[in-house]
Amino acid sequence: MKNSYRKCEKVGFISLVCVLISISICSISGAFGIPLKTNDIMPDIQLPTPADDSYRNYLGLNGGENFFLDDIQARFLIIQIYTMY
Numbered sequence: 001m002k003n004s005y006r007k008c009e010k011v012g013f014i015s016l017v018c019v020l021i022s023i024s025i026c027s028i029s030g031a032f033g034i035p036l037k038t039n040d041i042m043p044d045i046q047l048p049t050p051a052d053d054s055y056r057n058y059l060g061l062n063g064g065e066n067f068f069l070d071d072i073q074a075r076f077l078i079i080q081i082y083t084m085y
Helices: 002-034 054-061
Strands: 044-048 066-067
Touching: 002 054
Parallel strands: none
Antiparallel strands: 044 066
16 A cells, blocks of 8 residues: 555656656747747756655655756656647
8 A cells, every 4th residue: 555655756856856847948938939849959948956855866866946847867758748729
């Protein structure tokens, strides 16, 4: 039961990170009036570092107040962008 709670907690955290990234991307592209297109390079997006050690370890982050997408220790980083109009 404890392991399934941890998995749900990680899934929830990953969803939160995706939402924050999505909001940041929309804000950046909207602020400049330039929407991102397929195969565009992601702009440098700075996000707050999670306070929980397990979340930082999961993302492969060291300490620090903020982090960039490049700081996430992963072979692939999938970013899902939601549009709401």
